[in-house]
Amino acid sequence: MSQTTAFDRPSISHSQDTPELAATYEEKSGYQFEHGKVLIAALGLKRGDAVLDIGSGTGRLAGHVAEIVGPRGKVVGIDPLPLRVEIANAKNIANFEAHVGRAEDLSQFADESFDAVYLNSVFHWVEDKPRALAEIKRALKPAGRLGLNSADPKKRHESAVLSREALEDLGVDSAHGVAAPILAVDPDELRALLAAAGFGEIEAVEHVFVDLHEDVDGLIAWSNSSSFGNNAIVRLSDEDRARWRAAFAEKLEAKRTPDGYRLERYLTFATATKPA
Numbered sequence: 001m002s003q004t005t006a007f008d009r010p011s012i013s014h015s016q017d018t019p020e021l022a023a024t025y026e027e028k029s030g031y032q033f034e035h036g037k038v039l040i041a042a043l044g045l046k047r048g049d050a051v052l053d054i055g056s057g058t059g060r061l062a063g064h065v066a067e068i069v070g071p072r073g074k075v076v077g078i079d080p081l082p083l084r085v086e087i088a089n090a091k092n093i094a095n096f097e098a099h100v101g102r103a104e105d106l107s108q109f110a111d112e113s114f115d116a117v118y119l120n121s122v123f124h125w126v127e128d129k130p131r132a133l134a135e136i137k138r139a140l141k142p143a144g145r146l147g148l149n150s151a152d153p154k155k156r157h158e159s160a161v162l163s164r165e166a167l168e169d170l171g172v173d174s175a176h177g178v179a180a181p182i183l184a185v186d187p188d189e190l191r192a193l194l195a196a197a198g199f200g201e202i203e204a205v206e207h208v209f210v211d212l213h214e215d216v217d218g219l220i221a222w223s224n225s226s227s228f229g230n231n232a233i234v235r236l237s238d239e240d241r242a243r244w245r246a247a248f249a250e251k252l253e254a255k256r257t258p259d260g261y262r263l264e265r266y267l268t269f270a271t272a273t274k275p276a
């Protein structure tokens with residue numbers, strides 16, 4: 001099984017986040033929040049459940065889950081980006097707290113601590129997926145549920161395809177798209193990873209989301225903040241970035257509707273259960 005590294009970045013950086021990117025993500029992550037609610041609905045959470053949100057970001061979805069599990073339940077978030085953990089904790093949600101951490105190391109949690117674990121828009125950033133899944137299984141109670149979604153390397157988001165084309169046209173950089181998730185897995189790889197980790201009741205279903213973006217710069221801001229500094233655009237010279245933006249804007253015209261730019265995004269949603 002191969003994890004896709006088609007965009008030739010050796011690793012994901014967790015040190016390029018900035019206060020501006022973190023604040024922008026909190027403001028513009030409505031797309032992730034909406035598809036996150038679809039992921040949560042599939043987990044069948046109950047009042048009183050203990051839930052782990054891996055890659056909790058600024059805590060928007062965790063706040064929604066905290067309402068579902070209620071005051072007798074709890075939501076714990078972990079994320080490698082301290083600035084986003086800070087925003088999450090500043091919300092002062094009584095039954096939610098976030099810590100710095102990453103999926104591959106859940107040693108801060110005892111075995112069989114959680115009724116459910118989820119990763120929303122996170123799995124395609126996780127570098128060591130088998131290790132993360134082994135850790136998740138350990139931290140789940142018997143019969144505990146896992147839900148995650150992942151980008152598919154064979155079906156890139158429309159915005160990423162157009163961004164990459166704009167770069168290629170300029171001859172600036174043919175390798176990267178805007179917000180390219182470089183460790184995406186297709187549905188078969190996802191099922192195989194979950195089975196190899198010992199999960200049962202595995203389901204993986206592809207979803208198509210239609211986003212409407214008001215303007216080019218809003219789309220770029222959403223994309224940059226979603227990838228916390230991991231895309232080629234932020235590393236271009238000012239001159240090349242301006243050329244890329246103009247080329248990208250021109251390509252986006254083909255997607256213009258009266259309601260904004262209409263762009264499709266593709267994610268595989270998976271659920272699985274730890275054997276009882």
Ligand SMILES: C[S@@+](CC[C@H](N)C(=O)[O-])C[C@H]1O[C@@H](n2cnc3c(N)ncnc32)[C@H](O)[C@@H]1O
Binds near residue numbers: 012058060101122226
């Ligand atoms: C697009 S954001 C999603 C945030 C949040 N889950 C949401 O639904 O809005 C991706 C998040 O994954 C986190 N992340 C990246 N690599 C990770 C890893 N190895 N373990 C846990 N989280 C990771 C990032 O720090 C970032 O906050």
